[in-house]
Amino acid sequence: MAIDGLLKIEGLDLRYGSSHVLHEVDLTVGTRPLGILGRNGMGKTSLCNAIMGLHAHAAGEIWFDGVALTGLAPEKRAQLGIGYVPQGRRVFRSLTVEEHLRIVERRGGDWSVDRVYETFPRLKERRRNLGDRLSGGEQQMLAIGRALLLNPKLIVMDEPTEGLAPAIVSDVIDLIALIAREGIAVMLVEQNMHAALAAVQDVAIMVGGEVVERMSAEALEADTAMQKRHLGLEPGQAG
Amino acid sequence: MTLFLIVTLNGLTLAALYFLAASGFSLIFGLMRTVNMAHGALLLLGGYVGYSIVDVTGSWGLGVLGGGLAAALAGALVQAGVLGWMQGDELRQTLASIAISIIMADLMLWYWGGLTYQVALPEALAGGQRLPILGVGYANIRLALMAFALATGLALWFLIQRTRFGAVIRAGVDDQDMLRALGYPIGRIFVLVFALGGMLAGMAGVVAASALSIAPGTDLQFLLSSLVVVIVGGMGSIGGAALGALLVGLAEQYGLAYAPTYGVVFTFAIMVLVLAVRPQGLLGKAEQ
DSSP: OTTTTSEEEEEEEEEETTEEEEEEEEEEEOSSOEEEEOOTTSSHHHHHHHHHTSSOOSEEEEEETTEEOTTOOHHHHHHHTEEEEOTTOOOOTTSBHHHHHHHHOOTTSSOOHHHHHHHOHHHHHTTTSBGGGSOHHHHHHHHHHHHHTTOOSEEEEESTTTTOOHHHHHHHHHHHHHHHHTTOEEEEEESOHHHHHHHOSEEEEEETTEEEEEEEHHHHHHOHHHIIIIIOOOTTOOO | OHHHHHHHHHHHHHHHHHHHHHHHHHHHHHHHOOOOTTHHHHHHHHHHHHHHHHHHHOOHHHHHHHHHHHHHHHHHHHHHHTGGGGTTOHHHHHHHHHHHHHHHHHHHHHHHTTOOBOOOOOTTTSSEEEOTTTOOEEEHHHHHHHHHHHHHHHHHHHHHHHSHHHHHHHHHHHOHHHHHHTTOOHHHHHHHHHHHHHHHHHHHHHHHHHHSOBOTTHHHHHHHHHHHHHHHHOTTOHHHHHHHHHHHHHHHHHHHHHOGGGHHHHHHHHHHHHHHHOTTOTTOOOOO
């Protein structure tokens, strides 16, 4: 399939000053939604930053749709078709919901502001509210909605279920399935393993800045020993 | 009573000028975290160019427009040619902008000399009139200056709050990286905002040269006032620039009239007080 290997990461290294955050990461994202799992501080967000160009990588290459991304500015990567839903949502606090969507909307794309409102009726009700006046779930819908308005080929989501109520988490999972049905490739970074397994077909597990395992979601679901070893949830933390 | 009214009007006039000068400075800082120390030089450049245009054409309106455009162009060049290459390194940008400020000041001294210039006023703005109700006479140009600052403030508010370009600027102020990740080329937006800030400074320069006068040193005078105004009002907030300008302008004039010995102290006392109680400025947003 042509779309397989839409995003290809080869031997990616990334450093923050003297700390070596990513080691020789190899990954491919194609039609099957991919989940990146791992505990806190394993390099998942750094991987997203490297893909978006928000932090320059030290070595290796990221290919997107056949284009080498090294040296390309974040705005260029977005224009190539990578939609980014960052950790913590990062909605603009002094823009209204409507403004968030209008500044990203492109004429003639698959996604229009009206379509985002159809998908998220809640956002339409709140369209005159400022970004920092929204609930966590509404902010998440907004972050996803504005990324969709780029008409992306790939959407990179960093912990979209973090801090959301369980009912909203399942909404987000449904939404990821909907995005995948649209033919948009999905890379989902998650700490919430159960949410991720419900949303994706393949998973990669990161430990200490390396991808240590790659398998299907079903295989990981069945392998509790593996879950315990790499994702072992600390007591008290909701799975 | 007459003295009080006149001093108040003078304070408002000065506040109007300070606002015009500080609004562009604040806009640039708010978006880019660049403390543009060449802002005063842009203002003076606008003033000189405006003077020369009025001298040749006799049209005050053309002078204001030309002064604004010249400073806008210079501002865009400063950002695109120098400061843009150091984006993210605020200290280096600040130091480089000081260098640019000094170079510009010397070039202007070379071209326009050390004379004091005052822009010739059109007939409608020359002279003065007795104000109704208040019963005091006041210069037309100063009244026009207040109206001009008010109109500029409203236009700026409309641009920032009600247009798509304004929404992009606000988004950039909130979260630059996120704006880039949504496909906006931040470098070009920076150059545009620098041009807008330069435009405001340049127009302020022509207006200052009309209501007062300009000479070498005017650049530093307005740079200093802009710094104080945005520290008091809040960096990056247009409303804050207006409030800061009002407080500083009035304090300066009341100080001069009623306590001349300590006049200068008032301005800085306000600044120290604000920094102690509300370090982000009266209308500034705290850093997240």
